Amino acid sequence: MQIDKDTLHKIAHLARLEVKPEEEAPLLKSLESVLSWMEQLDELDTTDVAPLTHISAEINVMREDVVGNHLPREQALVNAPSQDGTYFRVPKVIE
Template identity: 65%
Template sequence: MKIDKESLKKIAHLARLEIKPEEETTLLNSMDSVLSWMEQLNEIDTEGVEPLTHMMDEENNWRRDESTNALTREEALQNAPSKNTTYIMVPKVIE
């Protein structure tokens, strides 16, 4: 499939691109090479090939969402720079 200048201008308009006249030849050549590559891909026999959604067959190994107490209150307060007997003390940020 060949792309002419009118098709290029139409595609640029739809994509909201501004193409300078000196860029037209380069873009036409690039689009021609992409479309010829796509035509080559269309010639490949893909009969019996399952479509892929991902390149790998790996699956996520989900863990159960279980609530646990990893730290006791004393362990959590142990390294706090400012604390009382129950809570970690933080500076006031809202007046």
């Protein structure tokens, strides 16, 4: 499939890309290469292939939520630039 410079600029605009004039030729060649590969894939017979909805059959594989060692509050607040004995003090950001 052939792509002209106008189509390249439309694609770049939609993708919010700035394409410099010296980048046009390599991009056109690259896009044509990708599209020709897609045309080859389009020739495959996929009538008996079920649609893929998930890449993996795994569901919510997560680690156990186990309480471990933690830093005591006093030690965590030692190097704080500003604290009130219980919490870190930070500048107000919402009025």
